[in-house]
Amino acid sequence: MKIRHIIIAMLVVTFTMSSCKKEAEKKEVTNEKTEVLAADLQTVSLNISGMTCEIGCAKTIQSKLSKKEGVASAKVVFTDSLATIEFDKNRTSKEDLISFIGGIAGGDLYTASEATEAASKK
Template identity: 35%
Template sequence: MKTFKNIIICTVLTLLFANCKHEAKPEVKTVTTETVSALDQNMRYAKAEFTVEGMTCAIGCAATIEKKIAKMNGVTYAKVDFEKKLAMVEFNESLVNLDLIEKTVTSVADAYKVTDMKTVGHFSVK
C-alpha cells in the first residue's frame, strides 16, 4: 500500500513539474485599420440646428429622436437637447440633406414638428 501511494505521489509531482515547463507564450495578433480614401477626404460635411416641438421627456422623446438621426447613413454626430428643444446634426452632404433629416424626426411620432432648421458653421451648444 505504501509503494502504491509513493508511485501516485511521484506521478503527480512529475506531471506538475512537466506542466510548469510549458509556459504559454502570449499570442500576437496583427490588426489592420482602414485608411481614409481619397473619396472620403473630398466629402463635404455640414452642420444643422433646428427646434423639435412636441417632445415631452428627455429619456423617451429626445433620446429616441437622437438615436434615429444618429443611425442615418451619413450622419456623423447627432445631439438632441430636451431642455432647449434643440437638435444638432453633422452630416455628409452627399448622403443626407435637411429634408431627409426632417422626415426622419417627424416619422418617429406624429407629435414631433421641426422648425427653424438652418445650417450653421458651429453648433451653438455642444
C-alpha cells in the first residue's frame, strides 16, 4: 500500500514538473511574438456614427474589434463616438478596420471614418 502511494506521488510530481516547463516555454514564445508585433503596431482613431447606446453598440463594437485578427487593443467611447485602435499594420489596415466596423450588425448601423487629430485628443 505504501509503495502505491509513493508511485502515485512520484507521478504527480513528474506531471507537475513537466507542466511547469511547458508553460514556461509557451510564455517565452508569446513574449517573442509580442516583441515582433510591438515593432509593427500603429494606432488609429476612428469616428463612428450610428451608435445609440453604451452597452449594445459601443461595447459590442469594442468587443468585435478586440477579437479581429491584427488588432492589439481597441477602445470605443460612446460619448465621443470615437474608437481608438492599436493594430499590426502588417496584418490589417485602417481601411480594413473602417470596413470591418461598417459590416458589424449586418452593415446597416455603423459608419466609421478616420478622426481628425483634434477629435481624437478629446
